Amino acid sequence: MENPVRILHIVTHMNRGGLETMLMNYYRNIDKSKVQFDFLVHREQKADYDNEIESLGGKIYRLSTLNPLSHSYLKSVDRFFKNHNEYKIVHCHLDCLSSIPLKIAKKNGVPFTIAHSHNANQDKNLKYIIKIIAKKKISKYADNLFACSKEAGKWMFNTNDFIVLNNAIDSKKYAYNEGKSKELKDKLGISNKFVVGNVGRFYKQKNHIFLVDIFKELCKINEDAVLMLVGGGELEDKIKNKVKELGLMDKVLFLGVRSDIEDLMQVMDVFLLPSLYEGLGIVLVEAQAAGLPCIISNTVPNDGIVTSNVTKINLNTNTKEWADKINNNRNFSRKNTFEEIKRNKFDIELNTKWLQKYYLEKQRTI
Numbered sequence: 001m002e003n004p005v006r007i008l009h010i011v012t013h014m015n016r017g018g019l020e021t022m023l024m025n026y027y028r029n030i031d032k033s034k035v036q037f038d039f040l041v042h043r044e045q046k047a048d049y050d051n052e053i054e055s056l057g058g059k060i061y062r063l064s065t066l067n068p069l070s071h072s073y074l075k076s077v078d079r080f081f082k083n084h085n086e087y088k089i090v091h092c093h094l095d096c097l098s099s100i101p102l103k104i105a106k107k108n109g110v111p112f113t114i115a116h117s118h119n120a121n122q123d124k125n126l127k128y129i130i131k132i133i134a135k136k137k138i139s140k141y142a143d144n145l146f147a148c149s150k151e152a153g154k155w156m157f158n159t160n161d162f163i164v165l166n167n168a169i170d171s172k173k174y175a176y177n178e179g180k181s182k183e184l185k186d187k188l189g190i191s192n193k194f195v196v197g198n199v200g201r202f203y204k205q206k207n208h209i210f211l212v213d214i215f216k217e218l219c220k221i222n223e224d225a226v227l228m229l230v231g232g233g234e235l236e237d238k239i240k241n242k243v244k245e246l247g248l249m250d251k252v253l254f255l256g257v258r259s260d261i262e263d264l265m266q267v268m269d270v271f272l273l274p275s276l277y278e279g280l281g282i283v284l285v286e287a288q289a290a291g292l293p294c295i296i297s298n299t300v301p302n303d304g305i306v307t308s309n310v311t312k313i314n315l316n317t318n319t320k321e322w323a324d325k326i327n328n329n330r331n332f333s334r335k336n337t338f339e340e341i342k343r344n345k346f347d348i349e350l351n352t353k354w355l356q357k358y359y360l361e362k363q364r365t366i
């Protein structure tokens with residue numbers, strides 16, 4: 001029996017974030033007798049998905065944190081590709097910094113490279129200038145360009161010559177079940193509450209400070225409102241302090257990083273996503289698959305809107321108007337949206353077949 005084609009995915013880590021979840025959705029569904037995924041990560045510590053990757057037959061290689069100014073980092077990437085010339089296809093998910101390892105991969109004879117954009121902007125921090133310089137060099141070292149949305153592709157690559165690979169999901173897992181929703185609400189002690197939910201890392205991009213301000217306004221008009229925040233990250237303590245200062249701790253659930261997002265979305269009554277920017281927002285697709293009404297910022301790409309349950313609001317709109325829009329959905333009747341997700345090509349089965357065929361055809365031409 002022929003060995004599977006092994007694709008090397010270059011990532012920061014494999015914790016439970018949007019791009020990592022997208023990769024795992026494809027990995028779980030791909031025919032692993034034909035295509036296998038291996039991962040080059042930039043963290044020494046173990047990540048959320050590592051055990052599952054290894055159980056599926058994937059290999060994990062570790063480098064130090066990506067630093068394009070570090071000679072020792074660049075040498076370690078060079079050493080890796082010198083020692084692993086078995087990889088003919090390298091698929092990089094480092095956004096602006098993808099050009100750094102892909103340049104070294106090309107230098108070491110990797111015949112086919114892919115750069116994949118997962119964001120339509122970047123935080124304006126100390127690394128921003130370095131990222132923008134590196135971004136301009138991506139096309140030089142990538143043979144194909146992928147993006148999770150049209151906006152993410154245009155922003156990252158400054159061209160229309162890229163492939164949109166949908167952040168597809170196993171939509172059947174998210175289908176709304178009224179009995180399950182009631183059972184889980186009882187378990188969490190929030191029966192008969194109006195649950196507003198958000199899933200996302202506690203980073204500036206996700207705009208949690210504004211989210212909490214919206215919730216404060218909602219509490220003024222709906223005393224049954226509860227906020228469910230799922231995720232972890234560097235700003236979590238800051239957000240918890242803000243919630244305490246506002247006297248809302250008894251109304252906010254901080255659930256941390258979870259593996260049961262499909263169950264938690266059964267509990268929610270509205271999904272709130274006021275992000276400063278997104279590449280696509282896979283959680284938005286998941287929320288729609290769960291039949292939730294979704295209130296999102298105008299900065300979230302339209303590519304992720306796959307049902308009629310989504311309301312967009314300008315980020316400059318005041319918190320009271322956001323709260324009113326959320327509260328308007330308190331009697332929303334949820335339905336099964338599987339056919340809508342499938343029709344808009346966000347179900348994982350169809351997308352995995354396409355990606356598998358793509359990898360196998362590229363391997364044959366090398």
